[in-house]
Amino acid sequence: AVQVAMADSDATQCGFCTPGFVMSAYAFAAGGETADLDTIHDALAGNLCRCTGYRPIVAAMTKVAGLPVEPAPQPPARGGSASFDDSFHVPRSLAELLALRAKYPEALLLAGATDLGLLASRSRKPPAAVIHVAHVPELTAVSEADKQVTIGAAASYARALPTLIANYRALKTYLARLGSRQIRTMGTLGGNIGTASPIGDMPPVLIALEARLRLVSTRGARELPLEDFFLDYRKTALAADEVIESITVPKLWRGEVFFCDKLSKRRDQDISTVAAGYRLKIKSGRIEDARIAFGGMAATPKRATAVEAALTEDGFAAAVAAVEKEFKPIDDWRGSAAYRLQAAKNLLRRLELRVASPGRAVEVEAL
Numbered sequence: 135a136v137q138v139a140m141a142d143s144d145a146t147q148c149g150f151c152t153p154g155f156v157m158s159a160y161a162f163a164a165g166g167e168t169a170d171l172d173t174i175h176d177a178l179a180g181n182l183c184r185c186t187g188y189r190p191i192v193a194a195m196t197k198v199a200g201l202p203v204e205p206a207p208q209p210p211a212r213g214g215s216a217s218f219d220d221s222f223h224v225p226r227s228l229a230e231l232l233a234l235r236a237k238y239p240e241a242l243l244l245a246g247a248t249d250l251g252l253l254a255s256r257s258r259k260p261p262a263a264v265i266h267v268a269h270v271p272e273l274t275a276v277s278e279a280d281k282q283v284t285i286g287a288a289a290s291y292a293r294a295l296p297t298l299i300a301n302y303r304a305l306k307t308y309l310a311r312l313g314s315r316q317i318r319t320m321g322t323l324g325g326n327i328g329t330a331s332p333i334g335d336m337p338p339v340l341i342a343l344e345a346r347l348r349l350v351s352t353r354g355a356r357e358l359p360l361e362d363f364f365l366d367y368r369k370t371a372l373a374a375d376e377v378i379e380s381i382t383v384p385k386l387w388r389g390e391v392f393f394c395d396k397l398s399k400r401r402d403q404d405i406s407t408v409a410a411g412y413r414l415k416i417k418s419g420r421i422e423d424a425r426i427a428f429g430g431m432a433a434t435p436k437r438a439t440a441v442e443a444a445l446t447e448d449g450f451a452a453a454v455a456a457v458e459k460e461f462k463p464i465d466d467w468r469g470s471a472a473y474r475l476q477a478a479k480n481l482l483r484r485l486e487l488r489v490a491s492p493g494r495a496v497e498v499e500a501l
Contacts, residue, residue, distance in 0.1 A: 135201045136160050136194075143194040147185035154181045159195055160203060161315070169199035180314025180403060223265045228272045231377060232352045234265050239374035241265045245273075245288040246320030248313070249329050272379055273324070281385055287324025287378040294323060301385055302343065307497075308335075308394045311402055324378045327360070330368045330434070333406050333468070337364070337435035339394045341427035342411030345383045351376040361427070364434035390415050393488055395481050399468060406430055407469040408477045412485055421446055421489070431461040431474055441482070450486040454479045 136159045139145075146152040155178065162177040174195045183191060223241070225231040234241070241263035244250055254260060267273050273288035276297050283301055285294045291312065299306045312335050313321060326336045327347070337360065345360040349372060360381070363371050372378065386392055394411045398404035409429040415422045424442040429435045440460040445453035463474040487496045 135203055136163060136198050139194040139197040143190045145186060145190040145194040151181060151183045155191055159198055162195060163198040163201055163203045166200065169196045177315060180316050221263050224269060226269050228270055231267060231270050232350060235377055236352045236375045238263045243267055243377060245322040245325045246290060248317055248321040249325055282382050284380050284382045285323050286380050288322050291318035291321050302392050304393050308396060311396055314403060323381050328378055330364055330370045332432060332434055333430045334435065335396060335406055335409055338409045338427040338429040339411035340381065340383065341435060341437050342413045342425045343383050344425060345381050347381055348379045349376045350379045361437045367433040389417055393485060397477055408474055410481050428478055431463045431478060450482060454482050
């Protein structure tokens with residue numbers, strides 16, 4: 135049905151991009167989604183076509199919406215845990231994972247491969263050993279209690295999205311810009327944190343939300359505030375025999391608000407230049423407490439304690455002035471140090487508008 139719709143709608147010309155569009159259309163049809171334009175464009179995100187102008191592709195997607203599609207062939211029988219030549223290991227329990235981690239501390243941990251796959255393709259060298267963590271139940275669980283949300287480190291964004299958005303509404307737009315559906319289906323919170331990139335999308339948001347990590351090994355378990363996990367550029371507090379089991383995020387209390395922002399060269403499908411998260415406690419029109427964190431402003435995702443203090447004591451003008459005291463960003467191809475500093479200041483001014491006029495459109499796409 136999908137290929138027929140693509141052909142009948144003249145949705146393929148040179149054919150270079152057709153496989154990706156066909157698979158995205160298949161997933162869209164198999165999911166039984168509605169044929170509104172926003173949903174179709176989200177389903178197509180991550181695919182590029184230089185021939186058709188997309189109109190016939192959108193027409194094909196509209197045709198397949200709601201149609202029955204042939205089921206995909208079932209994957210090979212998985213069986214139990216597996217190891218291959220001491221180089222690739224697939225544990226099925228937390229105990230097996232921790233034993234393998236202790237035995238092979240140099241092994242790379244593989245979840246969705248959205249980062250590790252890129253590393254291997256760039257270096258053209260296979261890693262010495264890999265431990266695939268995506269089949270360990272404790273690492274893929276998503277749960278919600280009265281006061282907190284817990285996301286397994288190997289739970290995909292797609293799996294975590296409903297729970298995260300239900301509790302932190304500002305994440306709906308933010309996470310829609312985190313890769314495409316393909317990336318969100320494979321990528322994980324634990325991977326985004328574990329790679330320790332200073333421009334990872336989720337760490338500044340989670341630091342602002344006061345997230346904590348549960349780190350486990352054969353020696354036991356410990357909890358660590360996420361803001362203390364990042365020690366230096368690409369360096370973390372994770373011991374060689376430890377893995378991140380889960381991320382726990384407190385829910386917002388009465389009187390608290392949460393916002394987040396991401397600036398990048400392209401609006402979608404791009405790494406952030408500057409990212410920020412803000413959790414504020416407001417009482418009688420006054421900000422009593424603030425947790426603010428930025429990515430892309432230092433060697434690590436960093437909580438802006440000086441900005442927080444200035445904001446709660448003297449207001450937004452003081453918070454804006456504190457940015458240059460707090461951060462010394464670098465120049466790179468995504469943005470100069472001067473741009474990053476100005477961008478961070480402007481994001482705080484945007485935050486002021488949000489707080490002063492709730493419901494006011496402050497993003498270009500919302501106007």
